[in-house]
Amino acid sequence: MTKYEHIQVQSILNRLNDKLDGFSSVYSLNPYRGCEHACQYCYVLSDKYIPYKKKEEFFYKIQLKANASFLLQEALSKIPIDCLIIVGTSCDPYQPAEKEYKNTRSILEVLYDFKNPVHIITKSDLILRDIDLLEKISSKTFLAVSFSISMNDALSSFFEPRATKPSKRFKALSILSDHNIRCGVFISPILPYIVDDKIVKNIISTASISGAKYISVDELRLRDTNKTRFLDFIKTIYPKLVNRYEVMFSKNSSPPEIFSKNIVDYAEKMAKELNLETSFSENFHMVKKQMELF
């Protein structure tokens, strides 16, 4: 059973990069610690990131950062207006807890006041609740909403049993897009020998039909705890793939370059044919110019 806790944190923004894609800096922001979606491949479950001593607690002990909005106001007053804030890098900001606690919404209200560019990543259609606020942010600054979709509904019921089904994520994307909110699809992670070209093709064409402006592809990463957990799971549903995965991930945390390159090349070629961009921030320079005019 999921437990919820309110905690106070020392800081809320985590600096990721400087001078990237026209942003003077890039920061990540996670309204919660822990994620109820419990995806089998969750990369956050690696020793490098996991904030819990008992690793599996990450999926059912959800900590709400109660002072997040306050800290964010302080932090944003000290950084330039063209610093990008990515919401949801180590948890889903619209996981079930958000329905009741609205911590993500409070954070977005602060971001609206400060006009910093925003990028939200989610696997949930709960984001539709905040259309009013997203429209307001989008009218003032750069906003991109990326839906993480890398499989069909059938596979998702195994690998992402507690997240919104991909077909409903596409529906949510379509609704946001109809409200002129820039949306796209992160096809990540590509599960070797499970997510094939046909599935990727379907995702890209559905993204295009649904109004996505961009797609982006990323590989599966497996290291320490998340590798053990994922391979244990693969044993139960794809026992014949276990050896191939063990070889593939024996020395590295990602598949051989040629494997990833083939999928990325395929996806980018298809994106070009459908007039989709291949980065969430490809149009930022345009928005930045408009921001400067204001």
Ligand code: SF4
């Ligand atoms: S939604 Fe993201 S953070 Fe949450 S369990 Fe899935 S992969 Fe991990």
